[in-house]
Every structure is written in structure tokens, then in C-alpha cells.
Amino acid sequence: MKSKKQKPDFLHLGIKLLHWFETNARNLPWRKTNDPYKIWICEILLQQTQVKQGLNHYLKFVERFPNVESLAAADEDEVLLYWKGLGYYSRALNLHKASKQICNDFKGKFPENYADILSLKGVGKYTAAAIASIAFNLKYPAIDGNFYRVLSRLFADDFDVSKPSAFQYFSELALLLMPDDHFGDFNEAMMDLGAEICKPKNPACEHCPFNIDCLAFNSGKISNFPVKSKKTKVTDLDLTYFFINFEDQFLVKRRKEDFIWKKLYEFAIEIPPEFEKYIIGHNVISHKLTHKNLKISINNVQILDFALFQKFALENDFEMVDFKRSRLKSFPKPLQNYLAKIEKKEDFQGELFN
DNA sequence: AAGCCGGGGCA
DNA sequence: TGCCCAGGCTT
Numbered sequence: 001m002k003s004k005k006q007k008p009d010f011l012h013l014g015i016k017l018l019h020w021f022e023t024n025a026r027n028l029p030w031r032k033t034n035d036p037y038k039i040w041i042c043e044i045l046l047q048q049t050q051v052k053q054g055l056n057h058y059l060k061f062v063e064r065f066p067n068v069e070s071l072a073a074a075d076e077d078e079v080l081l082y083w084k085g086l087g088y089y090s091r092a093l094n095l096h097k098a099s100k101q102i103c104n105d106f107k108g109k110f111p112e113n114y115a116d117i118l119s120l121k122g123v124g125k126y127t128a129a130a131i132a133s134i135a136f137n138l139k140y141p142a143i144d145g146n147f148y149r150v151l152s153r154l155f156a157d158d159f160d161v162s163k164p165s166a167f168q169y170f171s172e173l174a175l176l177l178m179p180d181d182h183f184g185d186f187n188e189a190m191m192d193l194g195a196e197i198c199k200p201k202n203p204a205c206e207h208c209p210f211n212i213d214c215l216a217f218n219s220g221k222i223s224n225f226p227v228k229s230k231k232t233k234v235t236d237l238d239l240t241y242f243f244i245n246f247e248d249q250f251l252v253k254r255r256k257e258d259f260i261w262k263k264l265y266e267f268a269i270e271i272p273p274e275f276e277k278y279i280i281g282h283n284v285i286s287h288k289l290t291h292k293n294l295k296i297s298i299n300n301v302q303i304l305d306f307a308l309f310q311k312f313a314l315e316n317d318f319e320m321v322d323f324k325r326s327r328l329k330s331f332p333k334p335l336q337n338y339l340a341k342i343e344k345k346e347d348f349q350g351e352l353f354n
Numbered sequence: 355a356a357g358c359c360g361g362g363g364c365a
Numbered sequence: 366t367g368c369c370c371a372g373g374c375t376t
Contacts, residue, residue, distance in 0.1 A: 046371040053362060053370090087360025090374075124373045144371055164355065191371055200369045201365065230356090232368065260359070289360055290368090333361065 008155070013213060014177035014186060020209035021189035026051070026196070029059065031188070036110040036135035037068055040120075043127045044091050051195070057086055068108055071099040080263060080330040087333070089262060094122025112136050125167065134184035141174035142187040143167055146194025152226035153198060156215035162230035237292045241267040241335075243342075244275075244301040244318075246309035251318040252329065260292075265329045268318065271301060275312075278302055287334040296334055 025031070028051065030042040041062060045054045061082045065071040071079070076096055083092035098120040102110060111117050113136075118128040129140035141147065147170050148161040159169050178186055197208045205217045216222045237260075244251045244267070252265045278301045287294040303309040313320050321329070323343050331339065 043371065048360085048370055048372060050362075050370055085361075087362090088372085090359065091372090094373085122373070126372060130371070142371075145369080146371070149369095187371090195371080228368090233357090234367080258359090262359090287361095288366095291358070291360090 008213065010176035011179065013154070013210065014179045016209055016213075017177070017189045017193065018179060018182055018185060021185055021192065024192065024196075025188065026192050029055075034135065036112075036131060038062055039135045040110070040123075040127075040131055041065075041095070043130045044095055044122060045086070047091060047127070048088060049086060054086065057082065068099050068102050068110065071096065072103045076263070077329070081328060084330040085333055085336065089264060089330075091122060093263065097121040098123065110135075114138060114140055130187060133187050137181075137183055139175075139178060139183050141171055141178055142190075143170050143174060144191075146191050146198070147174055148226050149200065150190060150194050150198045150210075153203075153216040153222060154210055154214050156219060156221065156225065158225070158227045160229050161226045162228050233291065235292055237294050239269075239294060239296045241269060241296065241298045242271045242275075242279075242301050243267050243298050243338075244271070244303060244309070244312070246303045246306055248322045249309070249320045250322075250326075251313055252321055252326065252331075253318050260289075261332045265326075265331050266335060267298070268301075268316075271299075272312075275301055275303075278304075283338070285334050285338060294334065296338075298338060 030038055033039070042058055045058050045061070064082060065074060065079075074096070076093065079092050079096045080089060083089055086092075101120055102108060106116070111120070114128055114132045117123060117131050118125065120128075123131070126142055126144050130142040132138040132140045133142060148166065151157065151170055151173050152159065152161065155173075157173075159166060161170075174190075193208070197204045198210075203222060205211050205214070205222065208214065208217070211217055214222075216225045251268055253268070255261050255264050255266050279299050280302050282297060282299040285294075285296040285298065287296060303312075310320070312318070323339065326339060
């Protein structure tokens, strides 16, 4: 008989996590439902997005699109509108595609096994595991940034989470902890622990159910984990727009380029030389993205002749909108901010609506 | 395996 | 300023 165990009692840790979750679960709207559709929506929405940031969008999205049929029947443009301001807009485009996929390939019934869920556009290994476990109680660990952080700290494990193989590595580790039931609760518990206790910075170790087990905490090396070799590279990007308006109407067009903001609305990116005399000022907006520092120059072009304004719009495939109607279109965040500002006539270089 | 996609929050 | 987040897709 061994006097001391060399390895941690993995299953004991998993059960302890479930107990912690019983009294510490966050009260979130999508946890009141067993509807796989709504669980799917929330999992996609919360990719790289924090709860506080996405909660309102979730509520409005499922109110407008309460089921797969309503989402599949909607215009792509309207689906994008309900994603306005969230970022990673391909998520919305993929949601829309996948809803048609469910209607066509699965007869409108949400797929109930891991492989079929994984086949949905925009659903990867993490999201498939989350849906399978939460909606159908299947035993798949939903390996994400929380799992990486919690497990690497718990075992003071220096496996590089930047490597693609980290997914497989931490999946196997998570399976050792995973109890034989309540798989969805287990995954949600890990999410909550990662979000509220085992945070990236300033973790609340004094409130952590694992604080007597955590090798990183007990060796004073929490900040050493997780190990991540890949660093964020930031590049500069300059954009120039022409905000062309006649009285309270202005010109917008859907983006075709997909290097950023695919299919969102923007202003004109060029004007004919004869329009240059109508430029009455310009604004510069700085906007930070994860991988880019944007500098957006917006020239304000005021057209006084409606016939000229309309002719240019028609010949160049622009839409004429006013502020009220522009709210029904999805603009990139900086342009959305710009419209909000000039509607209130703040910081606007040039005359508008005079 | 590496690069890319948004935006908000934090130290 | 750099890095974090309930990642996935493309190359």
C-alpha cells in the first residue's frame, strides 16, 4: 500500500468543481433553456466575446430569431444588423448559413450528435463540445481559453497553449477530471471559474475551490501560467472615406473586400475629380483592433444639387440613406461612432444640414 | 502550422 | 501599449 499518491486525484477535482458550481453558477438567460438552438446562438456569440459585452445582443437576437426557421428565412443583411458592434462578423454570416444547413440537411431538427453538430458552418471543436454537453449531456470537454488557464495553473503545467496540439493535450487532461454525468454543468463550471475566479489577471485565488490543490498558486507562480509563446502583432492601416451628403441624406455601400468588415456598410472610398470642390472639411478617427491600428480619414463632401447627388449614387451603386434608415444597417464600429457624433453635430469639420 | 478576423476591458 | 476573451476559417 502506497503511503502517498504521486498523481493528483483528478476525478476528485472534477467533483469538487461541480459542487462549487451548485452554489456559484452565474445566472445567465441561456442557462434557463434546453433549446439547442439558443445554446448554439449563445456559444457562437460568446466566442472571443465576454458575457457583459454580448448579453444584450443575445436577448435581441433570440427575440427576433426565436428558432432555426426564422433565422434561415431572414435576409443576410438583417442577421448582420443584429450583430452590429460585436465584431467577428463572419460569425453572423456563418450562423445564417448553418441555419439553412439545418433546415436542408437535418430537416429543421437541430443535430444531436457531436459529428453532425461539428459539421455546421462556424462550429468548431470547442463549440461542438459545448453544445453536445450542455444541450444533450454528451461527454465532451469544451476546451477553450478557460480550460487552458485553469488546468495549466492547477497542475503548474507549462505546455504551450499557442501550439495547435494544446487542444488535444488539454482535452485528455480535462477528461481525467470529468465526472460521469452532468457534462454540461462541468463545462459551464469551468467557464464560470475561468471568468470570475481564475481570471487572466489578478485571479481571486482566495475564493477558488482549488486553492489548496493548485500547484501554481501554492508555489507562488500563478503569473507564469498559462505559457503562451505566440505574441500579438499589430500593424497600421490607413483608410480614407468620403462622406457624401445632400441635406440629411448620405451615401453608403456594402463592403466587398473581406480583409475586414466583410459585407458591412461603409462610405465612398473615392470620388471623381469634379467632386473635390465640394469637400468642406475632414475628420480623422483612430480606432484600435486586436491586430491593427486604424487611422480613418473621412472627407466631408457636401452636394448642393440633388440631381447631381442622385445621379452619382445611381451610377456608382450607392444607397441613399438618412440617419433614421442608417440604423437599419450594420456599420463598422468606428463608422457607427462617426454617424452618432455628426448626428449630434459634435466634432464635425464642415457644415451639415444648414 | 500560421495568419487573419473586431471590439471592449484591463493593468 | 500589450494582452485577454465561451474560436473558427483559410491558406
